[in-house]
Amino acid sequence: MAQSSRKINMADVARAAGVSMATASRALNNDYGVAEATRRRVLAVAEELSYVVSPEASRLAGGATGRVAVVVPHISRWFFATLLEGLESVLRAADLDVLLYHVDGIEDRHDFFHRLPARRKVDAVVVLAFPVGEEEQRRLELMGVTIVAAGGQHAPYPNVCIDDETAARQAMDHLLFLGHRRIAMIAAVDPDQPDEVQPSGRSNAYYAALRDAGIPVDEQLVETVNWGGTKGADAMAKLLSLREPPTAVYAHSDEVALGAVRTLRRAGLRIPEDVSVIGIDDHPVAELTDLTTVRQPVREQGELAGRMLLRILRGEETEHDVVVPTQLVIRGSTAPPRS
Amino acid sequence: MAQSSRKINMADVARAAGVSMATASRALNNDYGVAEATRRRVLAVAEELSYVVSPEASRLAGGATGRVAVVVPHISRWFFATLLEGLESVLRAADLDVLLYHVDGIEDRHDFFHRLPARRKVDAVVVLAFPVGEEEQRRLELMGVTIVAAGGQHAPYPNVCIDDETAARQAMDHLLFLGHRRIAMIAAVDPDQPDEVQPSGRSNAYYAALRDAGIPVDEQLVETVNWGGTKGADAMAKLLSLREPPTAVYAHSDEVALGAVRTLRRAGLRIPEDVSVIGIDDHPVAELTDLTTVRQPVREQGELAGRMLLRILRGEETEHDVVVPTQLVIRGSTAPPRS
Numbered sequence: 275m276a277q278s279s280r281k282i283n284m285a286d287v288a289r290a291a292g293v294s295m296a297t298a299s300r301a302l303n304n305d306y307g308v309a310e311a312t313r314r315r316v317l318a319v320a321e322e323l324s325y326v327v328s329p330e331a332s333r334l335a336g337g338a339t340g341r342v343a344v345v346v347p348h349i350s351r352w353f354f355a356t357l358l359e360g361l362e363s364v365l366r367a368a369d370l371d372v373l374l375y376h377v378d379g380i381e382d383r384h385d386f387f388h389r390l391p392a393r394r395k396v397d398a399v400v401v402l403a404f405p406v407g408e409e410e411q412r413r414l415e416l417m418g419v420t421i422v423a424a425g426g427q428h429a430p431y432p433n434v435c436i437d438d439e440t441a442a443r444q445a446m447d448h449l450l451f452l453g454h455r456r457i458a459m460i461a462a463v464d465p466d467q468p469d470e471v472q473p474s475g476r477s478n479a480y481y482a483a484l485r486d487a488g489i490p491v492d493e494q495l496v497e498t499v500n501w502g503g504t505k506g507a508d509a510m511a512k513l514l515s516l517r518e519p520p521t522a523v524y525a526h527s528d529e530v531a532l533g534a535v536r537t538l539r540r541a542g543l544r545i546p547e548d549v550s551v552i553g554i555d556d557h558p559v560a561e562l563t564d565l566t567t568v569r570q571p572v573r574e575q576g577e578l579a580g581r582m583l584l585r586i587l588r589g590e591e592t593e594h595d596v597v598v599p600t601q602l603v604i605r606g607s608t609a610p611p612r613s
Numbered sequence: 614m615a616q617s618s619r620k621i622n623m624a625d626v627a628r629a630a631g632v633s634m635a636t637a638s639r640a641l642n643n644d645y646g647v648a649e650a651t652r653r654r655v656l657a658v659a660e661e662l663s664y665v666v667s668p669e670a671s672r673l674a675g676g677a678t679g680r681v682a683v684v685v686p687h688i689s690r691w692f693f694a695t696l697l698e699g700l701e702s703v704l705r706a707a708d709l710d711v712l713l714y715h716v717d718g719i720e721d722r723h724d725f726f727h728r729l730p731a732r733r734k735v736d737a738v739v740v741l742a743f744p745v746g747e748e749e750q751r752r753l754e755l756m757g758v759t760i761v762a763a764g765g766q767h768a769p770y771p772n773v774c775i776d777d778e779t780a781a782r783q784a785m786d787h788l789l790f791l792g793h794r795r796i797a798m799i800a801a802v803d804p805d806q807p808d809e810v811q812p813s814g815r816s817n818a819y820y821a822a823l824r825d826a827g828i829p830v831d832e833q834l835v836e837t838v839n840w841g842g843t844k845g846a847d848a849m850a851k852l853l854s855l856r857e858p859p860t861a862v863y864a865h866s867d868e869v870a871l872g873a874v875r876t877l878r879r880a881g882l883r884i885p886e887d888v889s890v891i892g893i894d895d896h897p898v899a900e901l902t903d904l905t906t907v908r909q910p911v912r913e914q915g916e917l918a919g920r921m922l923l924r925i926l927r928g929e930e931t932e933h934d935v936v937v938p939t940q941l942v943i944r945g946s947t948a949p950p951r952s
Contacts (some may be wrong), residue, residue, distance in 0.1 A: 317728070341712075348698075349694050349697055349698035349701065350691065350695040350697075350698040350912070351694075352689065352691065352694075354694075355688050355690075355694035356688075356689040358689075359687075359689040359715060362688065362713060362714075362715050363715065366714065371734065372712065372713045373680075373710050373711065373713075374683075374697075374701060374712075375701075375705065375711075376698060376701050376702065376705070378702075389656070503898070503900070503901040504900065504901070507901070529897075532898065532902070535901075536901050536902065536903065539903075558868075559842070559898045561842070562842040562843070562868070562871045562872055562875050563871070564875065564878075564879075573689070
């Protein structure tokens with residue numbers, strides 16, 4: 275690689291690429307409004323001349339950082355990682371950089387939103403599947419930081435999600451259609467979120483479906499656990515200790531459902547002959563374990579949130595609430611009850 | 614929030630916090646060498662005065678960006694997401710920001726390493742579980758960008774990993790000890806990586822273990838698939854179409870093993886009575902499905918890589934290759950063969 279002794283400046287790049295200084299600057303800084311072919315030519319020339327872009331210096335003038343903060347309560351869980359993958363793919367294609375922040379628990383989250391805007395590090399914040407408080411939201415807006423959300427439930431800012439209540443109702447109606455009347459629910463909550471913001475749609479649908487089918491609620495059949503498979507296993511053991519255990523189990527997620535499956539297998543029960551099990555998500559493992567579930571398009575929610583954000587940053591109109599559809603996926607873990 | 618009409622500057626913050634301008638600057642820019650209590654006090658005062666830090670402006674002088682690029686070939690897979698979670702936790706605790714780059718395929722990877730350093734966006738690059746070419750490495754070093762790796766195999770830069778060959782040998786020796794002699798291997802490769810950099814330790818150990826046990830290799834018992842559970846299911850079907858199927862299956866990962874389990878169950882075979890199955894990883898689902906496996910500490914590899922990087926950025930000594938131990942986890946999917 276040839277290294278010039280004189281420091282190459284942007285004028286050199288503009289001249290060699292045959293574009294104006296303004297265009298060279300926009301191309302080198304990934305600003306909008308430069309044709310892709312032109313941008314590529316300018317970058318190739320800059321590359322050839324070993325011109326080192328200093329995005330910070332040039333961006334200070336324009337005010338945009340070219341970066342988006344993505345805030346997640348969990349990284350290693352499939353749901354959040356898949357949302358993130360979809361979102362990152364759209365933002366990177368638009369030459370925006372993704373700053374990843376894992377906020378672990380309520381205090382950490384509070385601290386994050388308290389400190390982020392004052393650092394002027396990003397143009398926008400995407401929150402994946404957890405709520406932003408009203409004060410936090412005001413603070414971000416005051417600082418000119420755009421907020422978009424995905425994977426949670428309804429929010430006061432642009433948001434992509436499924437309808438939890440509809441998804442849960444699809445699961446419950448499938449069990450009811452098969453003829454089950456003694457149906458348990460293993461509900462899952464996030465211990466890192468305050469009670470008042472726990473989404474309730476997946477539980478509401480359980481009660482609504484039973485009511486519409488004329489089946490009285492038996493609160494012994496409702497177990498509430500923290501998200502995660504081993505908690506589902508424990509809940510299933512409690513349900514099996516009832517005098518009259520359920521013939522079917524509806525779990526708030528596939529991981530929780532898989533925990534229930536483990537307990538049933540250890541008890542020597544057959545699925546679905548003795549007990550039916552259904553989850554929500556269509557986690558990749560559901561396919562491997564023949565689990566009936568309600569599929570939500572997770573990667574797509576991340577992608578949609580990314581495209582929504584790009585429209586907002588360009589000053590274009592965008593929808594406020596996008597609800598993506600869910601669908602029942604019938605596999606081998608549900609069947610009619612034994613008569 | 615009280616808003617002053619005059620723009621607050623750093624001298625105001627330093628005065629109100631009772632520290633020197635230099636200390637205020639270091640605290641506001643997350644530079645090293647400021648006591649945590651002092652840093653918190655300065656930030657609290659800045660907060661109170663609504664002082665807006667402009668990290669870019671102040672960092673240009675120092676040359677450090679305060680950002681680390683993390684490059685991953687997959688985000689949504691558990692292994693990579695868990696490495697990332699460990700790494701992010703350490704970097705964020707040190708007030709470094711994580712820029713996330715998902716490079717999807719060989720061309721994308723080449724493009725990434727070609728463009729990143731010229732943008733001077735980061736102080737360091739952490740590559741998760743994929744190799745960096747020699748030319749790419751030289752280019753990063755030329756630009757003063759530090760490289761650290763985790764989750765892959767041996768690399769010419771500081772690296773945290775397991776010993777694939779040892780892990781695989783633990784799995785094979787367990788099956789041999791139980792008395793299996795007809796052992797299949799479902800090997801997994803990453804289609805996005807060139808052949809010459811596919812890690813071979815997990816396959817080498819299969820052949821070495823059979824050789825040491827005096828068992829001749831039957832190449833019909835070796836299936837090679839792309840990573841992923843459904844591929845493992847297909848491979849198991851091929852193994853079951855042999856005149857003499859294996860009594861035990863060693864899979865390169867738990868996800869691949871779970872695919873094999875699905876095929877065995879669909880064929881009406883019992884695990885472990887009819888066929889034993891073992892994987893590598895200790896994926897959270899392995900616990901839920903009673904899968905015997907060889908555990909690797911994944912989050913810890915990410916954390917160790919983060920700490921290694923912090924030492925390098927501080928100019929301290931660090932180890933070059935850290936190998937974390939793996940261990941056999943016996944669950945319900947392995948047993949002696951039927952005699």
